Amino acid sequence: VAAWDSLSDDERRLYARMMEVYAGFLEHTDAQVGRVLDFIESLGELDNTIVLVMSDNGASAEGGPRGSFNENYFFNMVPESLEENLARIDDLGGPHAHNHYPWGWAWAGNTPLKRGKRETHEGGVTDPLIVHWPKGIAGRGELRHTPGHVIDLVPTVLEAAGGSRPERVAGKPVPPGKSLLPVFAKDGSVHDSLWWLHEGNRALRVGDLKIVAAGKTAPWELYDLSTDRSESNNLADAKPDAVRELAANWTKQFEEYAALAAKDVPSAPK
Numbered sequence: 599v600a601a602w603d604s605l606s607d608d609e610r611r612l613y614a615r616m617m618e619v620y621a622g623f624l625e626h627t628d629a630q631v632g633r634v635l636d637f638i639e640s641l642g643e644l645d646n647t648i649v650l651v652m653s654d655n656g657a658s659a660e661g662g663p664r665g666s667f668n669e670n671y672f673f674n675m676v677p678e679s680l681e682e683n684l685a686r687i688d689d690l691g692g693p694h695a696h697n698h699y700p701w702g703w704a705w706a707g708n709t710p711l712k713r714g715k716r717e718t719h720e721g722g723v724t725d726p727l728i729v730h731w732p733k734g735i736a737g738r739g740e741l742r743h744t745p746g747h748v749i750d751l752v753p754t755v756l757e758a759a760g761g762s763r764p765e766r767v768a769g770k771p772v773p774p775g776k777s778l779l780p781v782f783a784k785d786g787s788v789h790d791s792l793w794w795l796h797e798g799n800r801a802l803r804v805g806d807l808k809i810v811a812a813g814k815t816a817p818w819e820l821y822d823l824s825t826d827r828s829e830s831n832n833l834a835d836a837k838p839d840a841v842r843e844l845a846a847n848w849t850k851q852f853e854e855y856a857a858l859a860a861k862d863v864p865s866a867p868k
Contacts, residue, residue, distance in 0.1 A: 599702045600663070609664075612683055616665045616699040619691035648758050649730040650751060656722045657707030658715040661698035669698040710828040718794040718801035718810055720829055727778075734758060735782045744785050745803065747792055749775035793851045802848040809834075809844045818845055 602610065631651070638644045660669060664678040667686050671678060678700075689695045704714045708721035715722055727746065729735065753763050757777040764772055776788040787805075794801040798814035806824035811817060818841050820834040834841050 599705045602702070608684055609680065612680070612687060613665060613700050613702065615687055615690060616661075616697060617703050619697065620699055620703070622691060645732040646734070647731070648734060648755065649728075650754075651728040651730075652748075653725040654748070655715040656711065656713075656717075656720075656724060657704040658698065659701035659704040660715070661700050661704075663700055663702075665700035666698045668696045670696060672698070712829040713812065716797055716799070717812060718796055718799040719812065720823075720827060722796070722799070723794060723801070729782060731758070731782075737782070742781050742785050744778075744781045744787060745792060746778050746781065746788065747775065749773040750778050750788070751775070753777040754779060791847060791851070793848065793855075795852065795855075800848060802844050802851070804844060804847065807840060807844065809841060809848065820844070 605613070635644065635649070638647050660672045662672060662678045664680050665683060666672060666678045667683050667690070686695065690697045701714075708714050711719070711721035711724055713719040713721045717723075753775045754777045756763050757779050763775075766772060778788060780786060781788060790804070792801075792803040799810075799812055800818075801808060801810040803823070806822055808821050808823055808829075809818045810821070810829070811819065818834055819829070819832045820837055820841050821829045821831065822833060823829075
């Protein structure tokens with residue numbers, strides 16, 4: 599990622615505009631969410647409506663080093679063009695563009711967490727969950743630090759609504775999510791472990807220990823997230839027994855989730 603001061607005037611003008619477009623879209627999204635909540639409030643149901651707000655991943659580096667007027671370039675391995683981006687700068691954010699900011703903004707957006715979207719380091723899988731449900735939650739403005747997973751959201755809503763979690767949907771097993779309602783009352787573990795596989799990037803968290811590998815053949819890294827949320831101090835060499843134990847756990851869970859596509863199968867952990 600190039601330092602901001604090292605960029606040309608044209609690059610800084612373009613990249614600033616791309617981030618302005620991103621910020622403007624977030625402002626627009628916030629306004630639309632507000633319209634929905636205002637309507638629910640007008641029905642007198644806001645206090646008894648559970649509202650869950652979160653992102654789907656960390657900030658994205660799919661815009662490449664220069665950003666892109668059309669994000670589909672990235673998926674088709676077409677190099678980004680500074681000249682095209684500058685020529686169409688006024689179209690960014692409009693109906694004739696499918697733009698994406700340069701990856702320097704993803705680096706900044708994920709600070710201090712490591713890496714980003716499509717990866718399983720903390721910068722790719724860590725997002726806050728904002729919960730609003732006055733009639734169902736006694737706490738107000740409190741923080742919880744218990745980690746959860748996106749597959750926990752459906753079990754949470756089902757339990758809040760008095761429903762039950764199905765074992766299968768359309769003949770397929772339902773992911774093993776856990777209700778987060780107990781976490782709304784107080785911090786406390788709901789998972790024995792959290793498991794990830796994304797495009798060959800792997801991770802497993804048990805308690806505060808996490809193993810993670812950036813790629814199908816990359817070696818495992820080990821971090822203690824209780825003291826190192828930014829994953830700066832790799833403990834793999836110092837604690838090989840812990841790596842082996844967690845890696846065996848990862849492999850066991852992988853075998854249980856055998857429905858994953860064969861192309862996503864990484865090399866067997868050592």
